[in-house]
Amino acid sequence: xxxxxxxxxxxxxxxxxxxxxxxxxxxxxxxxxxxxxxxxxxxxxxxxxxxxxxxxxxxxxxxxxxxxxxxxxxxxxxxxxxxxxxxxxxxxxxxxxxxxxxxxxxxxxxxxxxxxxxxxxxxxxxxxxxxxxxxxxxxxxxxxxxxxxxxxxxxxxxxxxxxxxxxxxxxxxxxxxxxxxxxxxxxxxxxxxxxxxxxxxxxxxxxxxxxxxxxxxxxxxxxxxxxxxxxxxxxxxxxxxxxxxxxxxxxxxxxxxxxxxxxxxxxxxxxxxxxxxxxxxxxxxxxxxxxxxxxxxxxxxxxxxxxxxxxxxxxxxxxxxxxxxxxxxxxxxxxxxxxxxxxxxxxxxxxxxxxxxxxxxxxxxxxxxxxxxxxxxxxxxxxxxxxxxxxxxxxxxxxxxxxxxxxxxxxxxxxxxxxxxxxxxxxxxxxxxxxxxxxxxxxxxxxxxxxxxxxxxxxxxxxxxxxxxxxxxxxxxxxx
Ligand code: ZN
Ligand code: MN
Numbered sequence: 263x264x265x266x267x268x269x270x271x272x273x274x275x276x277x278x279x280x281x282x283x284x285x286x287x288x289x290x291x292x293x294x295x296x297x298x299x300x301x302x303x304x305x306x307x308x309x310x311x312x313x314x315x316x317x318x319x320x321x322x323x324x325x326x327x328x329x330x331x332x333x334x335x336x337x338x339x340x341x342x343x344x345x346x347x348x349x350x351x352x353x354x355x356x357x358x359x360x361x362x363x364x365x366x367x368x369x370x371x372x373x374x375x376x377x378x379x380x381x382x383x384x385x386x387x388x389x390x391x392x393x394x395x396x397x398x399x400x401x402x403x404x405x406x407x408x409x410x411x412x413x414x415x416x417x418x419x420x421x422x423x424x425x426x427x428x429x430x431x432x433x434x435x436x437x438x439x440x441x442x443x444x445x446x447x448x449x450x451x452x453x454x455x456x457x458x459x460x461x462x463x464x465x466x467x468x469x470x471x472x473x474x475x476x477x478x479x480x481x482x483x484x485x486x487x488x489x490x491x492x493x494x495x496x497x498x499x500x501x502x503x504x505x506x507x508x509x510x511x512x513x514x515x516x517x518x519x520x521x522x523x524x525x526x527x528x529x530x531x532x533x534x535x536x537x538x539x540x541x542x543x544x545x546x547x548x549x550x551x552x553x554x555x556x557x558x559x560x561x562x563x564x565x566x567x568x569x570x571x572x573x574x575x576x577x578x579x580x581x582x583x584x585x586x587x588x589x590x591x592x593x594x595x596x597x598x599x600x601x602x603x604x605x606x607x608x609x610x611x612x613x614x615x616x617x618x619x620x621x622x623x624x625x626x627x628x629x630x631x632x633x634x635x636x637x638x639x640x641x642x643x644x645x646x647x648x649x650x651x652x653x654x655x656x657x658x659x660x661x662x663x664x665x666x667x668x669x670x671x672x673x674x675x676x677x678x679x680x681x682x683x684x685x686x687x688x689x690x691x692x693x694x695x696x697x698x699x700x701x702x703x704x705x706x707x708x709x710x711x712x713x714x715x716x717x718x719x720x721x722x723x724x725x726x727x728x729x730x731x732x733x734x735x736x737x738x739x740x741x742x
Contacts, residue, residue: 361546
């Protein structure tokens with residue numbers, strides 16, 4: 263048996279108006295190629311970079327949210343390498359004094375809390391985009407060149423694929439909650455790099471294999487998951503055949519998760535880092551740290567805990583944490599009523615029936631006809647047995663369809679449950695009389711009672727409490 267050992271590097275484009283070191287607009291998606299460019303992001307001689315304060319503050323805020331220690335004396339460095347998408351011949355990044363170090367993110371793995379340590383968080387600039395044309399020409403679009411990027415590097419703390427995926431989803435949520443980035447992966451706003459090796463399960467915890475395989479440029483969490491599965495299997499197979507694995511960089515084969523050998527990596531790359539001479543070191547004051555700390559909103563794990571404390575199931579809580587619009591709608595409901603019983607029932611209805619209606623209609627929860635007061639009214643009437651679950655569904659459907667208030671709909675359409683026991687007894691008698699075959703089967707198959715209850719419900723358009731109907735049927739038929 264082999265176990266995966268994984269570390270991640272994540273690049274996130276920081277949402278700002280302008281680029282990292284110039285005034286070009288950084289929202290380039292679907293713009294004409296090379297329409298967001300200037301001498302600075304083209305890397306022309308003599309052009310001088312000026313750091314973007316908004317990007318800088320957002321990076322510090324993210325570092326704080328990831329529990330990093332902030333390097334109050336920080337600076338930018340040049341990372342030198344040659345590539346066509348890098349016009350200056352170097353990337354302005356941060357080397358030995360990154361904005362944040364030694365943080366962690368907590369994830370919940372099968373009910374247990376696990377800490378994934380963050381080694382560092384730094385700020386840098388994105389590269390341009392190369393496009394390979396069919397005639398072997400390479401075209402370069404510099405719109406992306408110089409867009410602010412935060413790079414987050416984890417320790418190789420992941421011991422399962424599940425942990426990597428939970429962490430990636432959680433990090434994406436954090437970034438969105440803080441408005442650091444929209445993290446739209448299909449637009450390249452969040453990208454993953456993987457370092458992965460496997461080790462025999464006999465190797466002590468904390469001990470690392472003597473090689474690692476790097477996979478770059480993974481643009482979706484589902485592809486990340488497939489790559490992990492593919493590499494774990496590929497590497498385990500090689501090792502079990504007694505082969506050794508050399509450190510290497512592998513590329514993606516489409517979206518399949520399969521990887522192909524790109525180059526071996528015997529030594530670590532030498533980027534000849536040196537301090538960026540055009541940008542003076544930056545001091546992060548205590549005041550700024552306090553200010554940014556205070557601006558951190560409730561984070562995903564805190565929100566989840568708040569819902570769990572109210573008695574929600576983990577899965578329901580996860581839905582409200584991930585789908586912020588649904589979570590916000592639920593939070594508005596909590597302001598009106600926070601009784602555990604009501605709140606748990608409300609969560610069930612939002613995740614179930616209401617989500618189903620929204621999906622069916624392509625509506626957004628923020629603009630649907632059903633209001634928090636309506637759902638509360640429906641739940642209260644249900645809990646006090648005035649309406650059945652079937653009727654509750656129907657009322658929700660009517661509101662989706664036509665609007666209106668729950669209270670009015672229930673009253674004006676006479677949907678309240680029939681509690682008159684004489685009336686129920688009458689219906690029950692009718693159902694028994696008209697279903698002699700079912701009644702005869704009852705002695706062989708006690709489940710037949712459910713079919714009879716169904717008949718009573720149909721006869722009354724669901725206005726009898728099914729429990730009451732069942733009791734009345736059993737009484738009339740003399741069964742237990
Ligand atoms: Zn520019
Ligand atoms: Mn980087």
